[in-house]
Amino acid sequence: MTAKSDKTDLLQGTLDLLILKIVALGPVHGYGISQRIQQISSEVLQVQQGSLYPALHRLEKRGWLKADWGESDNGRQAKFYKLSALGRRQFAAEEASWLRLSQAVSLILQTGRS
Amino acid sequence: MRAFWKRNNADDLDREMQFHLDSVIAANIAAGMSPAQARRRALIDFGGREQVTQQLREVHAHAWLERLLFHLRSALRFVRHSPSLAFAIVATLALGIGANSAVFSAVDAILLRPLPFPHGDQLVRIRQHDEKFQTPESFVSTQRLEDLNHLNSTFQSITGYYTGDATLTDAGTPEKASIAFVAPRFLQTWDIHPSLGRDFTPQEQVFRGPSAVLVTNRFWRTHMDADPQAAGRLIHVGRSANVVVGILPAGFLFPDPEVDLFEPNPVDAPYTQDRKSTCFAVIGRLKAGVSTQQAQADLARVETDLARQYPATDASFSSQVQPLKSVVTGGVQGSLWLLYGAVTVLLLIACTNIAALLMARTTEREHEISIRFALGASRSAIVVQLLTEVLVLACLGSTLGLLLASAAGKFLAWLAKDLPRLAEVGLDTHLVAYTAVCNLAVTLLCGLAPAMLGTRRTLAGSLASAGRSQVSSRGSAQWALVGVQISLAVALLIASGLLLRTFRNLSRVDPGFQSAHVLTFHISGTWAETDDMGLLGRRIDQTLDGLRSLPGVQAAATSGSIPGNSTAFPSELKVLGAPKSSVDRVTADLHYVSAGYFATMNIPVLLGEACRAGLPYSTAVVNHSFADLYLGGVSALGVHLKPPADFMDAAQVCGIVGDAREQGIDQPAQPTVYWCFSAPNPDPYYLLRVSGDPTSMAEAVRRKVHQLEPTRSVFGVLPLDAHLSDRAAETTLLTTLLTAFAATAVALVSIGLYGTVSYLGRRRRREIGLRLAMGAQPRGIVSGFVLQGLRATALGAVVGLCFGAAVSRSLHSRLYGVSQLDAATYASVLLFTFTLAGLAALLPAIRASRVNPVDILRQE
Numbered sequence: 001m002t003a004k005s006d007k008t009d010l011l012q013g014t015l016d017l018l019i020l021k022i023v024a025l026g027p028v029h030g031y032g033i034s035q036r037i038q039q040i041s042s043e044v045l046q047v048q049q050g051s052l053y054p055a056l057h058r059l060e061k062r063g064w065l066k067a068d069w070g071e072s073d074n075g076r077q078a079k080f081y082k083l084s085a086l087g088r089r090q091f092a093a094e095e096a097s098w099l100r101l102s103q104a105v106s107l108i109l110q111t112g113r114s
Numbered sequence: 115m116r117a118f119w120k121r122n123n124a125d126d127l128d129r130e131m132q133f134h135l136d137s138v139i140a141a142n143i144a145a146g147m148s149p150a151q152a153r154r155r156a157l158i159d160f161g162g163r164e165q166v167t168q169q170l171r172e173v174h175a176h177a178w179l180e181r182l183l184f185h186l187r188s189a190l191r192f193v194r195h196s197p198s199l200a201f202a203i204v205a206t207l208a209l210g211i212g213a214n215s216a217v218f219s220a221v222d223a224i225l226l227r228p229l230p231f232p233h234g235d236q237l238v239r240i241r242q243h244d245e246k247f248q249t250p251e252s253f254v255s256t257q258r259l260e261d262l263n264h265l266n267s268t269f270q271s272i273t274g275y276y277t278g279d280a281t282l283t284d285a286g287t288p289e290k291a292s293i294a295f296v297a298p299r300f301l302q303t304w305d306i307h308p309s310l311g312r313d314f315t316p317q318e319q320v321f322r323g324p325s326a327v328l329v330t331n332r333f334w335r336t337h338m339d340a341d342p343q344a345a346g347r348l349i350h351v352g353r354s355a356n357v358v359v360g361i362l363p364a365g366f367l368f369p370d371p372e373v374d375l376f377e378p379n380p381v382d383a384p385y386t387q388d389r390k391s392t393c394f395a396v397i398g399r400l401k402a403g404v405s406t407q408q409a410q411a412d413l414a415r416v417e418t419d420l421a422r423q424y425p426a427t428d429a430s431f432s433s434q435v436q437p438l439k440s441v442v443t444g445g446v447q448g449s450l451w452l453l454y455g456a457v458t459v460l461l462l463i464a465c466t467n468i469a470a471l472l473m474a475r476t477t478e479r480e481h482e483i484s485i486r487f488a489l490g491a492s493r494s495a496i497v498v499q500l501l502t503e504v505l506v507l508a509c510l511g512s513t514l515g516l517l518l519a520s521a522a523g524k525f526l527a528w529l530a531k532d533l534p535r536l537a538e539v540g541l542d543t544h545l546v547a548y549t550a551v552c553n554l555a556v557t558l559l560c561g562l563a564p565a566m567l568g569t570r571r572t573l574a575g576s577l578a579s580a581g582r583s584q585v586s587s588r589g590s591a592q593w594a595l596v597g598v599q600i601s602l603a604v605a606l607l608i609a610s611g612l613l614l615r616t617f618r619n620l621s622r623v624d625p626g627f628q629s630a631h632v633l634t635f636h637i638s639g640t641w642a643e644t645d646d647m648g649l650l651g652r653r654i655d656q657t658l659d660g661l662r663s664l665p666g667v668q669a670a671a672t673s674g675s676i677p678g679n680s681t682a683f684p685s686e687l688k689v690l691g692a693p694k695s696s697v698d699r700v701t702a703d704l705h706y707v708s709a710g711y712f713a714t715m716n717i718p719v720l721l722g723e724a725c726r727a728g729l730p731y732s733t734a735v736v737n738h739s740f741a742d743l744y745l746g747g748v749s750a751l752g753v754h755l756k757p758p759a760d761f762m763d764a765a766q767v768c769g770i771v772g773d774a775r776e777q778g779i780d781q782p783a784q785p786t787v788y789w790c791f792s793a794p795n796p797d798p799y800y801l802l803r804v805s806g807d808p809t810s811m812a813e814a815v816r817r818k819v820h821q822l823e824p825t826r827s828v829f830g831v832l833p834l835d836a837h838l839s840d841r842a843a844e845t846t847l848l849t850t851l852l853t854a855f856a857a858t859a860v861a862l863v864s865i866g867l868y869g870t871v872s873y874l875g876r877r878r879r880r881e882i883g884l885r886l887a888m889g890a891q892p893r894g895i896v897s898g899f900v901l902q903g904l905r906a907t908a909l910g911a912v913v914g915l916c917f918g919a920a921v922s923r924s925l926h927s928r929l930y931g932v933s934q935l936d937a938a939t940y941a942s943v944l945l946f947t948f949t950l951a952g953l954a955a956l957l958p959a960i961r962a963s964r965v966n967p968v969d970i971l972r973q974e
Contacts, residue, residue, distance in 0.1 A: 030130060031137040049134060049160050054169045072133070074140070079130045 015047065015055050017098055020083065020091040023065060029078040030056060056081060064090050127170050131163055185502035192503045199475065200507060203468050206862070207511025207556060210464035212518030213855075215549045217457045219519060221450050222544050229439050230365050232305040233399075237438040238406060240272065240396040240413065245430040254394045256379060256386035258428060259297050261420055262396070268404045268412040273303040274394030275369050276379075279797055281638045281827055282337070283350045290638045290829040291333075291351065292372045295379040295393075301328075303399045304368070308360030310334075311345030314378050318359070321383035327356040328376040331364040337374075351375065352640065369395065389427040397438065410435040449848045452924060456609070456855045459602045461552075463859050465559040466595045467866040472504065472560060473591060474873040476568030483568060497565045504561030505553075512553040519545060567591055592870045593902060597910035599866050603859040604914025604947055609921045610856040611939040612929055613849040619931030620842070626774035626783060627677050627715040632801055632834035633808035634676060637819055638827045639796030650793040653823075655727055658708060658792065660822045661802060664814055669803040671711035674794040677801075677834070679841045680705070680776055687787065689744065690754035690764055700744050702736075703784040704757070705776060708792030712771055714803045722751045722769030725790030732765035733790045740785035741770045755787060765789060778841060780930045801834070808833040845928055860950065867907075867954040871899050875962025882962060883970025892963035899962065903955030904948065911947055915940060 022033050022040075033056075034047045059065045064087030072078040083091065135156055142152030160166070193200040228234035240262075244252035254262070254274060263272040274297040282289040301313050308328060318326040327349070329338070338344045338358070348355050356377070379393075380386060400409055413433040420428040440447070476483070486496055637657065644650060654672055661670045675681075687700045709727040712719055712735070725735055734755055741750040745767070756764040768790075773783035792798070804811045812831045819828050839846070875882070882895055922934040932939065 029133065031134045034134075050166050050169065053130070053134075053166055057170050072137075074137075076133060076136070077129065078133045079126070 014098070015051060016059060017091075017094050018045070018047075019052075019055060019059060020064065020087060020094065023081050023083050024088070024091055027068075027070070027080040027082040029072060029080050031078075033081070059087070063087070127167055131167060135160060135163070185499055186506065188499055189503040189506035193507075196475065199471060203471065203507045203560075204511045204514070206464045206468060207508055208514035208518060209858075210461040211512045211515030211549060211552050211556065212522065213457045213515075214461045214552060215512075215515055215519035215545060216522035217450070217454050218548050219522075219542075219545045221454050222548070224443050225447060225450060227544075229442065233402075234439065235437065236270070236400045236402065237304070238398050238400060238409065239436050239438050239441045240398050241434045241436065242396065243432050243434065245432070251395075252431070253392040254396055255389045255392045255427075256297070256381055256394070257389050258392075258420065259394050259396065260381055262413065262416060263299070265416045265419065266409075266412050268401055268409040270399045270401050271299045271303045272396060272398040273297045273299045274396045275300065276393040276395060277370055277373060278640060279636070279638055280351045280375070280640060281825065283352065283825070284337075290636070290827040291374040292370070293327075293351070293375040293377055294369060294373045296376050297379055297394060298381065300376070303397055304366070305399070306363060306366055308345075309363040310342065311358070311360030313360060315359075319378040319380060321380040323380070325354060325356045326359045326378065327351070328360045328362055329358055330362050330366065330374055330376075333374040334361045349375075352643075369397070389424055398435070406435045406437060446844060448924065448927075449844055452609075452848065452921075453851055455921070456606055456852055459606055460855050460859055460862075461556070462559070463599050463602050463862045463866075465556055466599050467862055467869070468560040469563050470592055470595045470866055470870055470873075472564040473567060473595075474869070474877075476500065476564045477877070479568070487569075493569050496569050497562075500565035500568065501557060501561045505557045508553050508557045508560070512549050512556070515552075516546065516549045519549070563591070592874065593906040596863075596867055596870055596903070596906040597913070599863045600907050600910025600947065600951065601912075601914035601917060603856070603863045604911050604943060605917035605921055606852070606856040606859045607943045607947065608915070608918030608940060609925060610849070610852040611943055612922055612925055612932055612934065612936060613845070613852055615932040615936065615939055616845070616928065616930045617849050620779055623775070623779050623931075625678055625779050626772050627717050629678060629834045629838055631805070631808055632714065632803050633811055633815070633831065634802075634834050634837065635800050635812075635815065635831040636797045636829050637800060637823070638829065643796065647793065650796060651791070654708070654793045654798070657819070657822055658710070658800075660818060661800070661815065662710075664811075664818055666805050666811060666814070667802050668805060669710050669714040671714040671801050672708040672792045672798040673711055673801060674706040674798055675776070676799055676837050677715055677774065677776055678779060679837045685757065688756040688764075690756060701785070702740055702744075703776065703786045704789060705786060706789045706791045706794035706798070707735075708798075709790065711788070711801070714801050715774065716803075717774050718772045720770045720772060722767075724769055724771065725788065726768075727792070729790075732763050733768040734765040735769045735771055735788040735790065736767055737771055737783065737786040737788075738773045739783055740787060743785050757789070779838065848928070864950055864954040867903060867951055868958055871903060871955045872958035872961065875899065875958055879962070879965055880970055883965045883967045886963075886965060887967035887971060895963040896956070896959045899959035900952060900955045903951055903959075907948060907951040911944055914947075915944075918943070 018037055019033060022028060022036050025036075028036070030049075030053060034049065034052055037045050037047050056065065056067075060067050060081070064084055065081045066084045066087075067079050067081050069077055070080045138156040138159060139149075139152045142155050143149060147155060157163070229237060231237060241251045242254050253276070259272065259274050263269070266272065275294045277292055277294045280291050280293045282291045298319055301307065307313070309331070311328075314326055314328070317323045329344075329349075334340060334344055337349075338347065341347070344358055345360055347358050349358060350356070356375075362376070385391065398409070400406075410433060413435065417428070417431050417433065421431070483496060487493075639650075658670050658672065661667060685702065685704045687702055689700055707725060709725045711717075712724040719735075720738060721741075722735075725733065736745070736750060736755075745753055750767050750770055753767045754764040755767060771788070774786075775781055775783050776786060777784065802808070802811065802815070809831075815831065816828045819826060885895065886892065918940070919935060922929075926934050
């Protein structure tokens with residue numbers, strides 16, 4: 001296992017955005033989501049199961065995700081999540097606002113450097 | 115179902131977690147760990163499976179609870195931030211809902227619920243009318259009743275009863291009891307069973323069969339010490355001993371709550387064979403699904419058959435079938451609905467007041483609402499939040515209101531002890547359910563408009579402008595609410611104004627007799643003792659003489675009816691030896707009075723002389739109207755009048771007396787003939803004019819009667835005034851309550867108008883300050899507000915006048931000496947309303963105009 005300092009804790013609220021992004025790529029189960037976040041972020045971001053599942057269920061309850069039981073790669077029953085129409089709109093809005101925010105933050109940081 | 119869903123959901127959670135864990139274990143094994151190690155590693159990474167499941171459960175289970183808690187917290191914040199506003203709302207609603215629920219509980223128990231008998235809606239009263247007589251209802255003979263029961267095809271059974279007085283002789287002093295003689299099938303028709311003992315056996319219902327009585331629950335408690343072994347005991351009624359065979363259930367108060375004993379009326383007795391001896395009031399139970407119209411048509415068919423069979427006695431009958439419930443509650447139906455309407459109007463006014471208050475507050479919270487919008491809350495979410503705040507306050511209000519209403523039940527019982535079915539009024543599920551519905555309706559009425567308006571404004575507006583520098587907001591919604599309130603209050607004021615005028619008119623009427631200082635009572639007596647009218651008359655005259663000898667008694671008399679509280683009994687008379695008779699049919703109200711009646715009642719003798727005792731021939735006295743209408747005034751003396759009944763002789767008119775309102779203070783005097791006859795029945799009303807307080811004589815009267823006639827009892831001892839106020843009790847109650855409601859409505863409306871003007875004044879402070887700084891006169895600002903108030907008042911008043919006119923149409927039958935469109939009443943209501951509205955607007959308007967322009971400019 002890699003050292004703790006290499007990893008970044010998720011900013012409050014960003015987990016929802018990450019989940020929406022992963023799920024937007026195609027139906028996926030909870031384990032798959034945690035794996036992909038880890039892989040895509042090159043092992044920087046690690047999601048604790050204790051926050052992943054409550055977040056998934058909250059999003060499902062809000063109507064942004066839809067869930068169905070289906071067969072996983074190893075032939076077992078797993079709960080697959082996919083984006084609802086509402087979730088798709090929400091994802092677009094959140095993605096835009098995240099990009100604006102992060103651009104703004106980096107701009108300020110760069111200004112400080114010069 | 116719900117439990118199943120929960121379990122299923124929990125299973126799903128478990129399976130999902132298990133899958134994740136297994137996948138991690140599999141990945142660990144693939145990375146080269148041993149299975150045991152892989153498993154341990156996975157569990158550590160997972161970080162407490164139970165904890166995660168618990169968190170998930172909370173996501174699902176507490177979502178709605180969380181929302182509720184959020185709204186509750188926000189409602190509590192409301193209370194904390196404006197405690198006086200919250201208190202005002204809760205108190206207003208408690209009173210409004212309390213009064214409404216209280217009147218509803220009476221409406222529900224008395225008018226809506228079926229009578230407390232199995233299938234109570236099948237019970238009907240059958241009124242028979244014989245065209246040969248003028249009376250509205252003719253009683254039915256035993257044989258005819260049996261025929262009606264056998265020949266009809268729409269009734270399960272038909273039965274009847276008549277009541278009489280009897281003397282109980284078990285105790286030391288004789289005591290009066292009320293006894294109902296019942297036709298066969300009596301309990302069967304009501305479909306009730308004795309709570310102790312049994313019904314009459316067929317043997318007990320035949321002539322000279324074993325004597326048997328049923329007693330009411332009240333009699334059983336007061337006279338038999340609620341003895342559980344009471345069935346089979348003997349009681350002595352008059353001279354006969356009777357076996358108590360059963361005790362009726364506690365709720366059975368029919369046909370008359372006064373009745374103590376029930377005794378069978380044998381069908382085969384010699385005295386029940388004559389079809390002319392009519393006595394029964396008739397009760398029937400319809401077959402299931404039969405309407406009163408069908409039953410009435412069926413009875414008409416039976417009557418035609420009977421008329422053919424017994425042309426002499428049964429030829430001219432007709433029947434009217436009425437649901438028993440409407441007979442029992444008939445009189446108060448109008449009053450109760452009217453009160454319910456009034457109290458609902460009051461609640462509506464209270465609601466509009468609260469809506470105006472909330473609207474003001476919502477506008478003040480514009481900023482807060484804007485922020486919530488900006489944070490992404492939907493409009494419906496904000497509306498729901500605002501409504502929840504109101505709901506919490508309304509719940510508090512209606513809980514208090516419910517307590518008030520259940521207490522009001524007792525108050526009502528004290529206020530209106532003569533209401534039918536009052537014992538059935540009380541706190542029950544109906545009342546609670548009604549209050550709950552009321553609560554929701556009130557929440558929507560009070561909260562919806564402010565919430566919708568408050569959130570609409572914010573949609574258009576923006577964060578930045580909130581609370582700053584607007585000149586707008588004329589408050590048209592607020593003024594509309596004021597108009598609605600005024601219209602409702604004006605309608606209530608008109609109704610109570612008309613009733614108050616009626617009340618005043620009645621108190622000014624000269625009834626033609628003097629009711630003060632007169633004591634009334636009965637002395638027990640029955641036809642069973644003697645049917646010799648001469649003997650009866652002599653007994654009563656002797657008793658009267660004895661009573662006259664009591665110190666303090668100025669005059670004494672008997673009468674067949676209570677002056678000022680008798681039912682009209684118009685009869686057709688023949689005038690013999692009249693000089694000229696311009697009218698074909700002579701009909702008059704007949705009264706039987708003893709010598710001394712006119713002195714006792716202070717009715718002046720205009721001509722001739724009053725009734726005298728001991729004359730060998732019959733005499734009569736006529737009133738002024740009768741003499742004027744039928745006998746040409748002066749020449750009336752000496753004329754003979756022949757009454758309708760065969761057994762009575764013609765009587766010579768010996769005097770003319772002043773008109774007296776015998777049928778009620780509110781009924782003009784009718785042409786009346788007073789038959790000089792002290793004993794029209796064995797227990798006429800005794801009337802004593804005494805020098806002091808009539809009630810203080812009661813004991814002396816009892817002692818005297820006991821001394822004169824030790825086997826008789828004195829009962830129904832009441833001042834005459836009490837009879838008269840009993841008669842007016844319902845109108846008095848209605849007037850009192852409606853006036854109270856109208857006063858409350860006026861107070862609420864004044865507060866509402868005052869609040870609206872002060873709110874708008876506060877809100878437009880900046881604008882007023884600027885205008886003053888620009889040189890506007892404070893007077894102009896004051897008059898601007900007052901004129902706006904008066905305009906809303908005028909619009910409301912016009913609508914209110916229409917409401918009022920509609921309401922007074924339903925009051926029509928209760929009004930006396932005032933028309934339902936009485937201009938004076940309407941005008942004074944308008945004057946009152948405008949004066950009050952002007953004042954209510956003026957005071958806050960003056961305060962609003964006292965803004966210091968410098969302060970405002972500094973804030974800008």
